[in-house]
Amino acid sequence: MNNTCGLGYLSWVAEVALPVSRQQQLGNPLVAKVGGKKAYDLHLADPLSISASIAGLVALADLIFRSGTKYVKSYRGASTEVGNLNRENRSLSVILHNLSLVAFDLEETEPPEPTAAVHEPSSVLQPHHLHDCHQLLRRLETGLSRTEASLDSGSECQRLYARLKWPFTSTESKEMIQDVQRYNQIIHTALAADSLAMLKHCLSRQDEIKNGLDKINLTAERILDIQVKISLDAKRNQVLRDFGRVNPRGEYETNRKLRQGLTGLWLTQGPDFDFWYSTPDSRLWCSGIPGAGKSVLAVAMIEECLQRNAQDTRKAVACFFCTYKNESSQHSTTILSSLCMQLAMQSESAFQILQEYHDQLFSGRDLSARPTAKTLAQKLHLICACFTRNYIIVDGLDECDHRVAANVECLAKLSLLQGYDVINMALSSRDEIIIRQHLKNDFPHVEIEAHTEDLQLYFASELSERIASKQLRLRDQSLKDLIMTRLVGEAKGMFRWVACQLDYMCELPTDRARREALSKLPPSLYATYDRILLRIGGYDDTVKRLVKKAILMLATSFVSLSFEEICEAISLEEDATTLEDDEIVEEEELLRWCSSLVRVGKSGSFNGGKTRIQFAHFTVKEYLRSLKTRDSDHEYPQLKEYAVSHEDGIDFFSFLCLRFLTMEDIERFPPTRDTTRAISCILAQHRRRTFYEPSVLTWAAYATTSKMGDRTRKLLRKLLHPSETPAFCLWAIDIIFCHHPSSIEASSESIKILSQVIAAVLRPESTPLHMAAAFSMPDACQELLEGGSDVLACSKFGTPLHCALGGRGFFYNFLDLRDNDILSEGPITDRRNFHVGHVARL
Structure with missing residues (x-):
């Protein structure tokens, strides 16, 4: 996740009232120009126009x-x-x-x-x-x-x-x-x-707002003053990074773009929301069926709170989106940490509380200290006491897998056990029994499904847009009315269902086919997904293999890949030794095959601005997982071949990474004693294959041989062969190069030291066992030991045991030895000036 998430969040409030020119005068680093546009452009104007x-x-x-x-x-x-x-x-x-x-x-x-x-x-x-x-x-x-x-x-x-x-x-x-x-x-x-x-x-009809504009501008300036002060303080930046590891901004932007300008007003201008907003210590639970637009309504509530609070700096807003796509967002400590960080950004006194807690955690010798949910809740209560009112909105609690009950209980207690009556909390989720049991007595309930006006407006707009863009070509214009009334009437409040049916209407060739489809509408989302997979089953075997690979990669949420990287990864056939440009599947083709199962989004600069492909909705992943347990007497038992699981996804991802690291065209760039030339080869390789860098950086963290398939384990043995193959040497160079800031700073001194480290790693006495130990790969170490690797082999970095205790940062701590040539003396662990912290651990 991006380390500037705290700064990015504050710009949500700051940019409400101030033009870009004024923010630049105040020194706002978040509006730096990037290619003629702002790096962080997150106005609260209606996103879909x-x-x-x-x-x-x-x-x-x-x-x-x-x-x-x-x-x-x-x-x-x-x-x-x-x-x-x-x-x-x-x-x-x-x-x-x-x-x-x-x-x-x-x-x-x-x-x-x-x-x-x-x-x-x-x-x-x-x-x-x-x-x-x-x-x-x-x-x-x-x-x-x-x-x-x-x-x-x-x-x-x-x-x-x-x-x-x-x-x-x-x-x-x-x-x-x-x-x-x-x-x-x-x-x-x-x-x-x-x-x-x-x-x-x-x-x-809000003419009266004119009278308060000066106050709004002054409020935004004061908020910006805090933001600038924090952004110029390195220590404060570190606090934000440590507590804001999961940035809610990405989900906020995604759902904001899905919102039509008039949708959600039934809630934000209705009596339930008004009572929740204006009454101290009030609570609200918004629930709905899958695909009912809960996250979009959460965004509407956030925007309404920010708008109403614009004239009062004593009120604060914080939000969080739990999502199936990011496993880290499903932990209570992550949720509470993010809320603390967001609120601390809006008050100096609140930030001091968070700063002191940070000092307690990270100032001692134990660098692995982590905040606990209990302590975070206590600190959050203290931070909230710095404001007269705190509006906390958390969405997606039902997407927290086995942590649903713990997270709901944690947030409910946070609201119920406060001592100052300053927290107004709103939660959004499906109406699941385990959630209802925790919330039914204390959180007034608003059911989203009953409100279909948003669905009708959304569908009318989408239908008109599809017709205008020629995606939907109708000969009989009366069919437009029939499509709208029929689909809205059958949707039962499900935005997701109606979007899938509209996609299907666009794929059909004739008006008659569309009329027939309207008479045979699938009764549920799962039945809709069945229809999509049945259509995919009619394609040739190559297309089906590509779709299965893409689905399996998307089902594995531990790594975030760009659309280009996924297309490249799935295009490498199992028996291929090279991958040429004309063998890579086109992005548009993959989108066409997968239809309503996936969607594309381009996020802001906080994740590099890369185009990403993801499941169109949480229900898609749930559906694909459910295929694992589909009975043989089901109407469509053949769809079980598209089933996914987390374990299958990890094994497949590891397999693809190892395929890229060991295929022949990677070995065209063998390392040499000229380290500068080797690094140049690495950079050339990065430009050649986009999936190579994720292969280098991420596969090792999930390389558990006990859960690997035979083909994946075979590739692991090939990469970590005791004889140090060219593929291993290139991976060793690249992983050290990519993990160290010297690769970004590129100063002559840092490159010189980094070159010495790389050269030391490539020496004959430094074995794959040293690397596997340093990067915490116990199963790989076991494989190497069984293959005859020497556990006592002493390299410039000591034995494999030294590397295991030091971890991946072991190599980089030696860069403090600037007055010594790493290559000229014996093992660094024998030197007097060896890093004190590692001596203690050894």
Whole structure:
């Protein structure tokens, strides 16, 4: 994880109100320009663009107009109000379409900095009028959908009743006409906006916020002052790194991008959230079925808290996302550490508490000291006491594997046992029995599934976008309405389910095929995933092998790989000795084959900005694991071949890494006595194969031969052969080179010393057993000893036992011996000035 996670988090608050130019004046290192863009660009403006939300309203208004027209044509005696309402809806649809074009144009052409003409921070302005318009359209759609169903009925009596029964009274119709006319006027005004900020202002009813803007700016400046002070202090940076090992920002950004601008307002503007926010020591539990959008709603709550707190520095916000993709995020100590770090960043007095605890942990001789959940909870209570209110939001508790109960209990106690009534906690998860047992008495419950307006708006927007981009080509435009009403109606609140069905509709070749698919919708997410794997089963064997490899790699969450690295890794056939460029599978092809099982995301600079592929949802991994136990009498027993497990994933990943380290084209760069040339070869190798570096750096940590398959163990023996093969020498050079900061500093002195260390490692008396011992590979050591390696062999770094006790940092501590030539004397462990800490351990 990135070491600047604490600094990155604070920018969430700081960037709400201050333009980039002002942050740069204050010396904010997080807005340094990278390729013309900010390194950390995390504004709280709606991430998926306001134009996308408006496009969803356009699709809904079109549906209502067509339904209303159908009613008017079927019943000549329709009242005047019915005709007037339908005409107003037509006007609303047209003007909403124009508004979406204006919003899109402004989003594409406007520079990222706010214009001088409008000073409102975009995050403060919510499109309330669009939200109200959406509620009206939903009311119309609900009533008309029932009428339309009766008009299409096979019963003549029902059709006659539908023609006679308009779903709204005359008074209701007149009121709705007035509402539609009012929205038309508001939107007409918004069409004249010459900036995105002004457009949002026209669509907002929060005029009173203007009066507090100066206070917001001052608040942000004070927050930035703390941020800059910490960023310039090396000791404080170390505190942030040690307590912020898992950065919630990545998940925050991912879910923020999945959120439509109008979604979640039913919660953040509803009575449950208002009570939770305004009442001291209050709690909230939001639950929902898989794929219901819980994480997106958690982001909506975080943004709403940040917005409401903008004028009050005595209030603080902290959040965390537990995720199946990152096993480290599932530990209670990780959750509490991150919360402590985030809150400490928002107050000097709070930071002092964390600093003192850090000193207690790391100032002594025991460098392996780690914070405990009990002590972290105590410190978090003290830190929270530095604020008048702390809003803590934790999402994904159900994704914590076997740690669910412990984590829920830990967080519940944190909230219930506080002594100052300053913690307002909101938790988000599935409604699982073990979670409900811990929360049912003390956490008011909000069920997400019951609220389908977000799902409808999301789907309407997505459907319109797919049609506009030609991903979905419909000959019969009435099919668009059928797809929307049918899928939203069958979704049962599952965003994930409806997204998969829309993907499937785009893959079908004809309108008839789509109509047939609508009549045979899978009843669940697992049934949907069955359909995807059955389609993959129809491809040739090469494609199926590639898909299986990709699925197995994605199921192993201990290492984060880029899309390019995964494509390269799975393309190496088992019997191949080389890998050429034209043998590597294209990323787009893999995406097409895997369909809705995976998704691509490009995160910010905190992870290098690499494009990454991952399972589209937690349920995909759960489904693939469940295939292991699928009975033979299941409808599709053949799908068991796609089953995954953590153990299989580790073995497969280790196998791929060792394949890359031992294949022939890696050995084209044998090391020489000229260390400079050897290092140049390594750098050339990095550029040649992207998966080579992960192979060098990560496989050793998971090399447990007792869990290895025969083919993996065979490759391990090949790499760690006692005779020091070229592959081993290259790996030894590269792993030392990559682990030491000298490889980044590249000063002449550091390169000289590093070269001496590498040369010492490559000497004949330094064996693979020394390296295996230094990098904590007990099973590999056992293999080497059984193969005849000498446990007493004495290299420049001592015996293998010295290396085992010293660990991988053993080599680098010798770089303090700058006045001595590592190669010129005997073993370093015999010297007087040998590092005192290692002498004590030896």
